[in-house]
Amino acid sequence: MNAWANIKTITKRELGAYFSSPLAYVFIVIFLLLCGFFTFMVGGFFERGEASLVRPFFDWHPWFYLFLVPAVGMRLWAEERRVGTLELLLTMPITSWQAIVGKFLASWLFLALALVLTFPVVLTVNYLGSPDNGVIFTGYIGSWLMAGAYLAISCMTSAMTRTQVVSFILSLIICLFLILCGFPPVINLVETWAGPRLVELVTSFSVITHFDGFQKGVLDSRDVIFFLSIIGFSLFCNSVIIRGHRAG
Amino acid sequence: MINVQNLAKSFGTKRAVDGVTFTVERGEVLGFLGPNGAGKSTTMRMITGFIPPTGGWVKVGGFDIVSDPIPAKRLIGYLPENAPAYTDMTVQGFLKFAAEIRGLTGQAQAKAVSRVVDLCFLEPVLHQSVETLSKGFRHRTCFAQSIIHDPDVLVLDEPTDGLDPNQKHEVRQLIRRMGEKKAIIFSTHILEEVDAVCSRTIIIDRGRIVANGTPAELRQKSEWAGAVTLRVSGATGTAIAQKLASLSTVKRSTILKEEAGGVTLRVFPKSNQNGALARSIAEAAQGWQIEELHTEEGRLDEVFRSITMPDTITNTGAGQNSRRADTAQSEEKQ
Known part of the structure; x- marks a missing residue:
């Protein structure tokens, strides 16, 4: 009970911190502009003539998140270390796990809000045709889980450094790796010299492979577990890194 | 707590x-x-x-x-x-x-x-x-x-x-x-x-x-603690210093200032004698007038320096004394 109260307090503070700076609004606006532009212009939403959001909309999400999620997560710990408030936070009567989960949840909820604000796309497709809204819903769930996986990685890299830019670049590199090992051109390249088992192993690490099921409306427990385990593992690393700082 | x-x-x-x-x-x-x-x-x-x-x-x-x-x-x-x-x-x-x-x-x-x-x-x-x-x-x-x-x-x-x-x-x-x-x-x-x-x-x-x-205890460690500053007239500095040196309570004395009107000296006690030094100086004052006489309380900054930078205090050895006292104290604790 007490643990949840502490997590809630941290989450509330972090959410407040997002909206007290223009960063949050800038982020949401950029995300929505990107979604709109890529769905309708680059993704060829109208030219396709089908009532579906899979290709024109969700396909771009792994790439949007590559730049946007590290920007959301980079300040979480780096800023605390730079300003020195980490000392304050960790001497309060909370465990470091509560702080980690509280911070992660705040950013994840923020990303959920950004995602929810793309609802005009859903309205549009419903107005123009009759899409399978169940598929759209699982697409959103998958997208949010994927954002969470990126975010947990950003939390981890943020704890590694005092500088937000370093955190941003580190998490971008790690997330790029997670995308590329399922990106068709890269897979084709790997196939030219590696056996099918190795290819399968590599693609199984990719967010694209696991996001694909959600886009098709399939809620596969393996995909859910994949994203959740990335989140769990990264946050665990996050706690180890923070303990490392304190041990000096 | x-x-x-x-x-x-x-x-x-x-x-x-x-x-x-x-x-x-x-x-x-x-x-x-x-x-x-x-x-x-x-x-x-x-x-x-x-x-x-x-x-x-x-x-x-x-x-x-x-x-x-x-x-x-x-x-x-x-x-x-x-x-x-x-x-x-x-x-x-x-x-x-x-x-x-x-x-x-x-x-x-x-x-x-x-x-x-x-x-x-x-x-x-x-x-x-x-x-x-x-x-x-x-x-x-x-x-x-x-x-x-x-x-x-x-x-x-x-x-x-x-x-x-x-x-x-x-x-x-x-x-x-x-x-x-x-x-x-x-x-x-x-x-x-x-x-x-x-x-x-x-x-x-x-x-x-x-x-x-306590701060008072620390001050006692100062070589200033219990030292007497006095200003006298009617005798030369060296004469007074000689006279003072013969007292049993005095460790040493230094002349701070010698002018036509009088001499200012600082006298350090042998060990801390709680005012005995001032009394014995007053009794020894024959043929010269004491214009001013007071006992120093000891200064924390000097204690602090002598404890934390013992090597830089060269003139007296008070630093070493207090250093020794501290080591004794910390050994006691262990």
């Missing part, structure tokens, strides 16, 4: 804190003195559970800070060095957050916030963002955070740093008042603060405790 046993911390091969042992009870204000880099902040960080010790243990209110951190941390209010605060929050928002994380909600929270706002004079900046605060206000905001839950134990790392003289005075008053009911540790560079606030003082140097006692 605070029990520190053989506390040690190494960073790589460097021993930042090396076997520090002391206790602080309720009603005590412990002043933590030491040169920069002596290990004051590191010790405080270990007491508050920010960094784990590499040796020894800390108990706060009976709870071990490493194995039982949450109940221990509940008892502690902590003002870290440089008084960090969340720059993106308003003062009020920050204090509410601090209260909430201490389990204060609703009415109790509002009361706690308004209490510390009054105590720390934060009313004029209550709705201002922490980022825009002057150093003094930011310091007091962080100080307010540390006392918001009316803790039994207060750990303050340089609480008066960056405040103007009036604010310093206020904060000292506040610490002394709170010290009647709480156990307080605070570190400082300012020696007058020790006199103004502390009931006990620890001097720490290179990670070890080199002195532990």
